[in-house]
Amino acid sequence: MxxxxxxxxxxxxxxxxxxxxxxxxxxxxxxxxxxxxxxxxxxxxxxxxxHMTVLDLEGSRSRDFLRKLLANDIGKLHEPGKALYSCMLNERGGVIDDLITYFLREDWFRMVVNAATHDKDLAWITQQAKAFGVRVTERDxxxxxxxxxxxxxxxxxxxxxxxxxxxxxxxxxxxxxxxxxxxxxxxxxxxxxxxxxxxxxxxxxxxxxxxxxxxxxxxxxxxxxxxxxAAMNLYGQDMDENVTPLESGLGWTVAWNPAERDFIGRAALEAQRDTGPKCKLIGLLLEDKGILRAHQKVICDGVGVGEITSGTFSPTLERSIALARVPVAAGETMQVDIRGKLCKARVVKPPFVRNGKILVTL
Amino acid sequence: MSKIRADLKYTKSHEWIKIGDDGSLSIGITDHAQEALGDIVFVEVPQKGRKLKAGEACAVVESVKAASDIYSPVAGEVLEGNAKLADKPESINQDAFANWILRLKPANPADLNQLLDAKAYEKVLADEAQ
Structure with a gap:
């Protein structure tokens, strides 16, 4: 149970x-x-x-701590109640989790992290918090x-x-x-x-x-x-510790400026930014009949093979949609291997739907 | 509670089988199976003439959640797949027993003796619920 x-x-x-x-x-x-x-x-x-984990971070250096811990910059938050979506990275730039942090008071921030990553998140955050004298409390x-x-x-x-x-x-x-x-x-x-x-x-x-x-x-x-x-990533499926935000459609959540802010994973991420990531996360719309599912192979003509990270039937579009990680040079159409059959899929700019409206061309 | 029909045969993997007057089989998934799968959005049916072994995966029913294989209850040859399901896969949710997925000509009529009757299938469901 x-x-x-x-x-x-x-x-x-x-x-x-x-x-x-x-x-x-x-x-x-x-x-x-x-x-x-x-x-x-x-x-x-x-x-x-x-089931989601709510953590309260308390201490006068909470802001400094979070500016070290997170790839997005808590320094952007000034009004009490303001929230920030961010990835929490390891030293290799891999995603430990994605989370939302609320600024409540200068000595009190609240963080909501995923349920499935509860133990490792708590261990990592508590360990990193020590140097800043920040107290980490899980709230029921x-x-x-x-x-x-x-x-x-x-x-x-x-x-x-x-x-x-x-x-x-x-x-x-x-x-x-x-x-x-x-x-x-x-x-x-x-x-x-x-x-x-x-x-x-x-x-x-x-x-x-x-x-x-x-x-x-x-x-x-x-x-x-x-x-x-809505093309929102699911942790453990669309990204994990072996990929960076740049390879997960989350480059927009990385705050590069100010350049002197030394967040965990920054060096690895900068190196990848400078050489260029090898893969990217894209939105796919299936043109043929069938349903796209996680782990199906995506064949990108001439540039290699990618993989569906999340796929489903879209009730709003009444078509199958997916997020897929593919080589960065992949073109606009690709083929997905569905039980041995190659089905045609088209790259579309996510999100597929927002505020009740279909945003892609069917 | 899912429905069971007394006039049909069943498998442990939740297919129902209707034996026609000509000895051909109509095969679908049970009400219990459709309920467990949830909203069905795609059905892949086998090609006419395909030879199947007993227990071979021969069709796929996809709900929003996941894809599920349908297994041939006995060896035989596919007479037809239900083309109607391409446009109306949700009809299985509406009435699982009225919407067959494939029709099969059994290789050996004696194989049909191994199929479960309604009472035996009811016991399969009761055991699974525990």
Whole structure:
């Protein structure tokens, strides 16, 4: 038996199919995954993401520490509540994890990292924090993501009155918080929405209130198709410790300036930038029938072979889409080996879908 | 709870088999299998005339989540694959027993004796649930 979130019983009662995810028993769907997907694109859906790891970093040198730890620059954050997406690299420039960090106070930052990388992240961060006298504390919080064009309207009446106005006027990638609630305008779906952290004991009541407003419970299955349409990387699949952000479509998250900021992995990353990475992460649209899946071989005429890192049927496009790592010289069309059959795929500029709209030519 | 039909034969790998009056077999996946797979979005059916061994992977059913092989319950020759599924793969979710994936001419009619009846398949499901 895996670990259970405070919403476990509600998932089971709702008829969810439960699966193991990073040691947690999590809902993969509550019925039709495609309906859950469409609910988020067209209306509002909610996800239990309480399995994710919430770390609080405290100490007067927290900012210095994070400017060393992360490839993106925490120095960009000045307003309390502002968030930053970043990769955390090893000395070789490989990605240990991708994460979001919130600036709360000069001596207090909050970090949300992946569930599947919990142990190694905690070990790495704690080890690196010592030199800065920063205390790393794991927080036991439930997290519910409410996503979709109507998410804002749906949560409005359910937030405590003391923070409602501030929460509803949040700019993207910012958060408000008090002692009990942490509301961020973030997500992993390509739609507007919020990620709300609260005490585990309070989460079922909030979940039920959302359900009563017909916000659709959505599982990890829909979460995966939504994030892939939005071309958001999944750690462990689209990148890991053996590839750099430059090889993972995440070059935009690396803050090269100021040049004197010596983040972990910088030297290796600069060397790769100067010589040029050998591969790149691209978006693929399957032209033939079939479904692209992770680990299928991608044949790029004349320049070599790549691999699908994430592939699925896209409910919005009603076509198969994928992210693939291919040689940097690869052209605009390639062939994917699906069970021995070579199928034609076209390179498209990600994301595939954003805010309910298809952004690629079908 | 998934449905089981009394008039069909079954395999442990969740295929159903309908034996036609002419001895040909219609083969699909069970209601339990479609439920476990979730939304089905693509079905790859075998070519007419393909010779199959018992237990050989002969079709692929893909849900949003994953691809699953369909296994031939007995040895035989493919009479046809269900072309209708190319446009409407989700019809398997709607009624798994009404939508066959392939039709097969068995090499040896006696092989059909090894197939599970509804009661035996019900036991397979009960054992898996534990």
């Amino acid at each position: 895996g670990k259970r979130t405070s919403l476990y019983d509600l998932h089971v009662t709702a008829g969810a199919r439960m699966v193991d995810f990073g040691g947690w028993d999590m809902p993969v769907n509550y019925g039709s995954q495609i309906e859950e997907h469409h609910a988020v694109r067209r209306d509002a859906g909610m996800f239990d993401v309480s 919080l439930a997290m519910i993501a409410v996503q979709g064009p109507n998410a804002r309207e749906q949560i409005a009446s359910l937030l405590p009155s003391t923070m409602r106005d501030r929460a509803l006027t949040l700019k993207p990638f910012t958060a408000v918080f008090d002692n009990h609630w942490f509301v961020a305008r973030t997500g992993y779906t390509g739609e507007d929405g919020f990620e709300i952290m609260l005490l585990p004991a309070k989460a079922p009541e909030f979940w039920r209130a959302l359900a009563a407003k017909s916000v659709k419970p959505c599982g990890l299955g829909a979460r995966d198709t939504l994030r892939l349409e």
